[in-house]
Amino acid sequence: MEKMRFSLYRYNPDKDAKPYMQDIEVEVDATDVKLLDALVKLKAVDDTLSFRRSCREGICGSDAMNINGKNGLACVTDLRSLKQPITLRPLPGLPVIRDLIVDMTQFFKQYHSIKPYVVNDTPAPERERLQSPEDRKELDGLYECILCACCSTSCPSFWWNPDKFVGPAGLLAAYRFIADTRDTITSERLDNLEDPYRLFRCHTIMNCVDVCPKGLNPTKAIGKIKDLMVRRAV
Amino acid sequence: MSVPVRRFDAVIVGGGGAGLRAALQLSEAGLKTAVLSKVFPTRSHTVAAQGGISASLGNVQEDRWDWHMYDTVKGSDWLGDQDAIEFMCRKAPEAVIELEHFGMPFDRLENGKIYQRPFGGHMANFGKTPVQRACAVADRTGHAMLHTLYQRNVRANTQFFVEWMALDLIRDADGDVVGVTALEMETGEISVLHAKAVLFATGGAGRIFSASTNAFINTGDGLGMTIRAGIPLEDMEFWQFHPTGVAGAGVLITEGVRGEGGILLNCNGERFMERYAPNAKDLASRDVVSRAMAVEIYEGRGCGKNKDHVLLKLDHLGPEIINQRLPGIREIAIKFAGVDPIKEPIPVVPTCHYQMGGIPTNYKGEVVAPKGDNPEDRVNGFYAAGECACASVHGANRLGTNSLLDLVVFGKSAGESMIEFIRNERPAHKPLPENAADYSLSRIARLENQTNGEEVADVRTAMQQVVQRHAGVFRTQEVLEEGVKQIKAVAERVKRTQIKDKSQVWNTARIEALEMDNLIEVALATLISAEARKESRGAHARDDFPDRNDETWMKHTLYSREDFKLSYKPVHNQPLTVDYIAPQKRVY
Ligand SMILES: Cc1cc2nc3c(=O)[nH]c(=O)nc-3n(C[C@H](O)[C@H](O)[C@H](O)COP(=O)(O)OP(=O)(O)OC[C@H]3O[C@@H](n4cnc5c(N)ncnc54)[C@H](O)[C@@H]3O)c2cc1C
Ligand code: SF4
Numbered sequence: 001m002e003k004m005r006f007s008l009y010r011y012n013p014d015k016d017a018k019p020y021m022q023d024i025e026v027e028v029d030a031t032d033v034k035l036l037d038a039l040v041k042l043k044a045v046d047d048t049l050s051f052r053r054s055c056r057e058g059i060c061g062s063d064a065m066n067i068n069g070k071n072g073l074a075c076v077t078d079l080r081s082l083k084q085p086i087t088l089r090p091l092p093g094l095p096v097i098r099d100l101i102v103d104m105t106q107f108f109k110q111y112h113s114i115k116p117y118v119v120n121d122t123p124a125p126e127r128e129r130l131q132s133p134e135d136r137k138e139l140d141g142l143y144e145c146i147l148c149a150c151c152s153t154s155c156p157s158f159w160w161n162p163d164k165f166v167g168p169a170g171l172l173a174a175y176r177f178i179a180d181t182r183d184t185i186t187s188e189r190l191d192n193l194e195d196p197y198r199l200f201r202c203h204t205i206m207n208c209v210d211v212c213p214k215g216l217n218p219t220k221a222i223g224k225i226k227d228l229m230v231r232r233a234v
Numbered sequence: 235m236s237v238p239v240r241r242f243d244a245v246i247v248g249g250g251g252a253g254l255r256a257a258l259q260l261s262e263a264g265l266k267t268a269v270l271s272k273v274f275p276t277r278s279h280t281v282a283a284q285g286g287i288s289a290s291l292g293n294v295q296e297d298r299w300d301w302h303m304y305d306t307v308k309g310s311d312w313l314g315d316q317d318a319i320e321f322m323c324r325k326a327p328e329a330v331i332e333l334e335h336f337g338m339p340f341d342r343l344e345n346g347k348i349y350q351r352p353f354g355g356h357m358a359n360f361g362k363t364p365v366q367r368a369c370a371v372a373d374r375t376g377h378a379m380l381h382t383l384y385q386r387n388v389r390a391n392t393q394f395f396v397e398w399m400a401l402d403l404i405r406d407a408d409g410d411v412v413g414v415t416a417l418e419m420e421t422g423e424i425s426v427l428h429a430k431a432v433l434f435a436t437g438g439a440g441r442i443f444s445a446s447t448n449a450f451i452n453t454g455d456g457l458g459m460t461i462r463a464g465i466p467l468e469d470m471e472f473w474q475f476h477p478t479g480v481a482g483a484g485v486l487i488t489e490g491v492r493g494e495g496g497i498l499l500n501c502n503g504e505r506f507m508e509r510y511a512p513n514a515k516d517l518a519s520r521d522v523v524s525r526a527m528a529v530e531i532y533e534g535r536g537c538g539k540n541k542d543h544v545l546l547k548l549d550h551l552g553p554e555i556i557n558q559r560l561p562g563i564r565e566i567a568i569k570f571a572g573v574d575p576i577k578e579p580i581p582v583v584p585t586c587h588y589q590m591g592g593i594p595t596n597y598k599g600e601v602v603a604p605k606g607d608n609p610e611d612r613v614n615g616f617y618a619a620g621e622c623a624c625a626s627v628h629g630a631n632r633l634g635t636n637s638l639l640d641l642v643v644f645g646k647s648a649g650e651s652m653i654e655f656i657r658n659e660r661p662a663h664k665p666l667p668e669n670a671a672d673y674s675l676s677r678i679a680r681l682e683n684q685t686n687g688e689e690v691a692d693v694r695t696a697m698q699q700v701v702q703r704h705a706g707v708f709r710t711q712e713v714l715e716e717g718v719k720q721i722k723a724v725a726e727r728v729k730r731t732q733i734k735d736k737s738q739v740w741n742t743a744r745i746e747a748l749e750m751d752n753l754i755e756v757a758l759a760t761l762i763s764a765e766a767r768k769e770s771r772g773a774h775a776r777d778d779f780p781d782r783n784d785e786t787w788m789k790h791t792l793y794s795r796e797d798f799k800l801s802y803k804p805v806h807n808q809p810l811t812v813d814y815i816a817p818q819k820r821v822y
C-alpha cells in the first residue's frame with residue numbers, strides 16, 4: 001500500500017458554477033500499475049468522479065485525457081512514471097461535459113467529413129479484390145488509429161478552428177483511404193481537402209505525433225496529401 | 235410518470251461487430267433503424283479481437299466448409315446445434331469476402347489474396363492435419379473489422395444513439411417484444427424506444443470474473459434485460475478460459491502467437507503440450523490447453539517466484555515475423571508484462587474470455603423460448619446476435635476465430651429476419667403496454683432512495699471473487715454448491731446497492747449500479763447451471779465427473795430467474811443439408 005497524490009479537474013454542471021481542481025490522495029497497491037487502475041480506486045472512494053473507460057488495454061480509445069500536461073490514455077500510462085501530484089484534466093479544446101468527459105461531437109464530425117470508407121464503384125468480383133503485400137503495406141501506420149483524439153486536441157490549429165480544420169486524426173484517416181489501392185476516388189478526396197482551412201491549417205507543429213498513443217504519424221500523412229496536391233497541380 | 239417515446243422500425247442494442255453488421259442490413263433496406271451503444275461504436279470490445287476470422291477460403295492450402303463445420307462441432311464437444319453450425323461455416327467465405335469488399339485491410343499473400351494463419355482446432359480432412367483458415371489483419375483483426383463496419387454504416391447513414399444505455403426490454407400482454415427503455419448518459423433522461431423489432435447485440439459478460447480478457451463495459455446487459463423479462467438463458471455454465479492472458483493483467487495474447495509458432499513452457503523449460511495433445515500440441519482446442527496449463531501449475535511446474543503461471547515463448551520466430559504479424563502483441567507484452575517478446579517469454583495464465591451461452595436463438599437470429607410443449611417458440615419481435623446470443627454454434631467450447639465469424643454471419647441473418655418480419659408480419663407498430671417505462675423507473679427510483687445500502691464496488695468485488703473461485707477451470711460438486719450459496723447471498727446485497735452521486739449529467743455511478751443488476755443475473759445463471767451439470771464437456775470440466783455423458787447430458791440448459799429454475803432442451807442434431815456428425819471422443 002502506498003498513497004498517491006492527485007490534482008483532478010472537477011466540474012459537474014448539475015451543481016458547480018465553474019470548474020475547480022480537487023486535491024485528493026488515494027491508496028494504491030502493487031497490482032495498480034497503470035493510471036487507470038488508480039482512477040478506478042479513486043472512483044471507489046468518490047463515486048462522483050466521472051471519466052470514460054472500456055478496454056483497459058489501449059485499443060478502444062475511451063480514456064484519453066490530459067495527464068500532467070500531456071494528452072494520453074490512462075490505461076497504458078505507467079502510474080509510477082508520473083510526477084505527483086498527478087494532474088488530470090479533460091482533453092483540451094473540446095467542450096467539457098463533466099469532469100474528465102469532453103464532448104467529442106466536433107472531432108467525429110471532422111472524421112465523418114472525409115468520407116471514411118472505401119469507395120470502389122467497379123462491380124465487386126466474386127472473390128476478394130486482390131492487393132499486393134506491398135500495396136497493403138501502404139496502409140500500415142494509418143489504419144490502426146483508435147479515434148482517441150489525443151492528437152487533434154493537442155493541435156493548436158484544431159483548437160482555433162475545430163469546425164474548419166479537419167485535424168490530424170481526420171487527415172490521417174483521409175490519407176488511409178487515399179493510400180488504399182482499392183479506393184477509386186482519390187481526386188474527389190483531394191478536392192474535398194483543397195481548402196485554406198481543411199488541410200492547409202496544419203503548420204507542421206508535430207504535437208500530434210508526439211502524443212499519439214499508437215505511435216502513428218499524422219504529420220507524415222498530411223505531408224503526403226500535400227505532396228499529392230502539389231503533384232496534381234503541376 | 236410519462237417519458238418521451240421515440241419510434242423506429244428497428245432498434246438495435248449494441249454497436250459491436252454483431253450490432254453493426256445487422257444495422258447495415260437494415261439501413262441499406264431503407265428501414266428506420268436506431269443503434270444504441272453504451273460507448274462510441276468503435277470502442278465496443280470487438281475492437282480488441284486479435285487473431286482472426288475463420289473462413290474456408292483455401293488461400294494457403296485446400297480447405298472446405300464441411301471441414302470447418304466438423305472442427306466446430308468437435309470443438310463444441312457435441313453441444314453445438316448442427317443446423318446453425320452448418321449455416322455459419324457455409325456462409326463464412328462469402329461473409330469474409332464481403333468484409334474485404336467493405337474495405338477491411340486484410341493482410342495479403344504474395345498473390346494478392348487474403349492472408350490466412352493457423353489457429354487452434356483448425357484442421358483439414360475432418361480433423362486430420364492443420365490448415366490455415368484464420369483470415370487476419372496482423373494481430374488487430376477485430377479493430378480492423380469493427381472500424382470497417384462502422385465506416386460502412388457511416389456510408390449507409392445509420393442513426394446512432396451513442397452513450398445510451400438500454401435498461402429493460404418491453405414486452406406486451408402477448409409476450410411480444412415492442413421496444414426497450416433507455417438512459418441517455420449525457421442528460422440522465424429515460425426514454426422509451428418503440429420498435430417493430432428489437433435486436434440485442436450487447437456482447438459478453440466476462441466481467442463476472444475477477445480475471446478476464448473482457449472490457450469494463452462487458453457486463454451482460456442484454457442477458458440481464460432478457461432474463462428480467464422472463465426469457466430463460468441457455469448454457470450459461472460454459473465459459474471459455476483463454477490459455478494466454480497476461481499473468482496479473484488479464485490482457486489477452488492471441489492464439490495467433492501459437493499459430494505463428496509460439497510455444498508454451500513450464501518451469502523445467504519443457505514444452506508440456508506435447509504430453510497432453512501429441513498431435514495438435516500447443517494448438518489444441520482452448521479448453522484442452524487451459525486445463526493442461528492449470529494442471530502444470532497445480533502440480534508445481536509453474537514459473538516465477540509463486541510458480542503461478544507458465545511461459546509463452548516466441549523469440550525464436552525472429553523480430554521480423556513478430557514485428558510484421560504480431561506487432562500489437564509485442565506492444566501489449568511490453569506495456570502489460572514488462573517483457574519484450576523478441577527477447578523474453580511472456581508470463582501467461584488461463585483467463586476468462588468468452589461466454590458460449592446466452593440468449594437462446596435459432597440460426598435466423600430469432601429469440602426462442604419454451605412455451606407449452608415447444609421448447610423453442612419464437613418470441614415475436616425479438617432477435618439476438620453475437621456473443622450475447624446462443625445460436626448455438628459454439629456449444630461447450632468455442633473455436634478461436636469463430637466469434638468474429640458468428641458476429642457477421644448472424645448479425646446479417648438476424649437483420650434479414652427482422653426485415654422480413656417488419657415487412658410481412660408487423661408492418662405497423664404493436665401498441666406499447668401502458669406505463670411501459672415503469673419498471674425501469676422503479677429501478678432508478680430504488681437506487682435514488684436507497685439508504686444504508688451497499689457500495690457498488692464492494693458487491694462487484696464480492697461477486698467476482700465468488701465466480702472466480704467457484705466457477706473456474708476446475709469444478710467439483712462441493713465447490714459449485716458453495717458457490718451457489720455464496721452468489722445468492724451476494725445477490726441479496728445487490729438488491730440494496732446505493733450511490734452517492736445523484737446528479738443527472740453523466741452519472742457513471744448510476745450506470746455502474748445498473749450494470750451490476752445485470753452482472754449478478756449472469757453470475758447466478760452461471761453457477762446454478764454449472765452446479766446441475768454432472769459431466770465434463772468442453773469448457774465445463776468437473777473433477778468429480780471427468781467424462782462426457784452423452785446419454786444424459788447431450789442437451790442445452792435453460793435457466794430462468796423465477797425460483798432459479800432449470801430446464802433442458804435437445805441439441806439440434808440435424809444439419810441443414812449434410813449428414814449428422816456423430817459424437818466421438820475428443821482428442822487433439
Ligand atoms: C481480447 C479479445 C480477443 C478476441 N479475439 C478474437 C479473435 O481473434 N477472433 C474471434 O473470432 N473472436 C475473438 N474474440 C471474441 C470476440 O471478439 C467477441 O466475442 C466479439 O467481438 C463480441 O462482439 P459483439 O458484437 O457480440 O459484442 P461487443 O463488440 O462487445 O459489443 C457490444 C455492444 O453492445 C453495447 N451495449 C452493451 N450493453 C448495452 C446497453 N445496456 N445499452 C446499450 N448498448 C449496450 C456496447 O456498447 C457495445 O457496442 C476476442 C475477445 C477478446 C475479449
Ligand atoms: S503537425 Fe499539423 S496536425 Fe499535427 S499538431 Fe501540428 S498543426 Fe496540428
Ligand code: SF4
Nearest residue numbers: 145146148149151212
Ligand atoms: S492518430 Fe493517434 S492520437 Fe490521433 S486519434 Fe488516432 S490513435 Fe489517437
Ligand code: FES
Nearest residue numbers: 054055056061075
Ligand atoms: S480504456 Fe480503452 S484505450 Fe484506455
